[in-house]
Amino acid sequence: xxxxxxxxxxxxxxxxxxxxxxxxxxxxxxxxxxxxxxxxxxxxxxxxxxxxxxxxxxxxxxxxxxxxxxxxxxxxxxxxxxxxxxxxxxxxxxxxxxxxxxxxxxxxxxxxxxxxxxxxxxxxxxxxxxxxxxxxxxxxxxxxxxxxxxxxxxxxxxxxxxxxxxx
Amino acid sequence: xxxxxxxxxxxxxxxxxxxxxxxxxxxxxxxxxxxxxxxxxxxxxxxxxxxxxxxxxxxxxxxxxxxxxxxxxxxxxxxxxxxxxxxxxxxxxxxxxxxx
Numbered sequence: 001x002x003x004x005x006x007x008x009x010x011x012x013x014x015x016x017x018x019x020x021x022x023x024x025x026x027x028x029x030x031x032x033x034x035x036x037x038x039x040x041x042x043x044x045x046x047x048x049x050x051x052x053x054x055x056x057x058x059x060x061x062x063x064x065x066x067x068x069x070x071x072x073x074x075x076x077x078x079x080x081x082x083x084x085x086x087x088x089x090x091x092x093x094x095x096x097x098x099x100x101x102x103x104x105x106x107x108x109x110x111x112x113x114x115x116x117x118x119x120x121x122x123x124x125x126x127x128x129x130x131x132x133x134x135x136x137x138x139x140x141x142x143x144x145x146x147x148x149x150x151x152x153x154x155x156x157x158x159x160x161x162x163x164x165x166x167x
Numbered sequence: 168x169x170x171x172x173x174x175x176x177x178x179x180x181x182x183x184x185x186x187x188x189x190x191x192x193x194x195x196x197x198x199x200x201x202x203x204x205x206x207x208x209x210x211x212x213x214x215x216x217x218x219x220x221x222x223x224x225x226x227x228x229x230x231x232x233x234x235x236x237x238x239x240x241x242x243x244x245x246x247x248x249x250x251x252x253x254x255x256x257x258x259x260x261x262x263x264x265x266x267x
Contacts, residue, residue: 006170010177017184017204026196026257033200036181040207043174047218052210052229059233064203064240071244072196075251081194081258093190101183105176112172124218124226132223133230140227144234151238158245 006046013039024085026072034065049124174215181208195247195257199240206236 016036023029037060044053134141168176181204188201210229217225247257254261 003170006173010173013177014180014184017181020197020201020204021184021188021192026194026200029197029200033204036204037207040211043211044214047174047214049214049218049226052214052217052226055230055233056210059237060203060207064237067240067244068196068200071248075196075248075257079194079257081192081197081256081260084193084258086191087193087260090191093187096190097183097187100186101179104179104183108172108175108179112175114169114172124223129223129226133227137227140231144231147234147238148241151241154242155245158242158249 002046006043009039009042009046012036013043024082026082027069030065030069030072034061037061037065051124051126051129171215171219175212178208178211178215181205181211193258193260195250195259198259199243199247203236203240206232 013036016032019032020029023032041053041056185201185205189198192198210232213225213229251257
């Protein structure tokens with residue numbers, strides 16, 4: 001049952017990723033990407049890593065993609081990039097990515113060591129995870145807050161940094 | 168093919184599809200979303216290894232990548248807004264002023 005669900009959500013994630021490449025309007029691209037992210041969150045939950053599954057939904061779908069959808073609605077003009085979806089790099093881009101995927105897939109097939117798979121999801125419940133997180137990785141946690149503040153300041157500076165000359 | 172190998176193959180596929188999207192699409196916002204797809208592929212591999220070894224480090228690293236991706240989007244979208252304000256288009260082919 002679990003592996004059937006795993007394959008089903010993987011197929012859903014791949015379908016969403018293909019739709020991201022194919023869809024014409026950015027709003028449809030965003031919806032396909034949201035479907036991919038939700039399928040990935042289900043895969044994380046199936047793996048027993050519930051913390052990451054929750055954060056995938058909260059941060060990615062809840063914050064990043066909602067932000068993206070608002071920006072798409074803000075910029076919804078008739079744009080030439082809606083008509084011509086693909087640039088001139090269509091064939092070389094597909095070739096390069098196919099080569100990359102073939103190389104990585106070859107390495108995965110050749111050098112993969114089927115080690116013992118641990119099946120103790122106890123480490124990933126919220127309480128031990130957060131206790132370990134804040135005991136061992138508190139410095140990284142604090143550094144992410146510095147990074148987020150820097151990003152917010154930089155975003156404000158990018159929009160208003162030209163002395164307010166263009167609004 | 169066991170579960171870990173299958174999920175790693177899925178993450179390779181997501182990363183490659185995101186790379187294709189960044190290269191071939193013309194719309195700047197769609198390119199950003201394809202970059203998010205690439206980050207999602209990487210996070211899938213991190214979580215897969217974390218679940219295989221049952222250590223919390225991979226999950227912590229995935230959490231930090233979430234934060235970095237959020238910061239990236241927070242800084243990339245204002246840049247796109249600024250570009251659109253200058254040229255009135257989302258087509259990245261119009262931004263060729265640096266071409267020699």
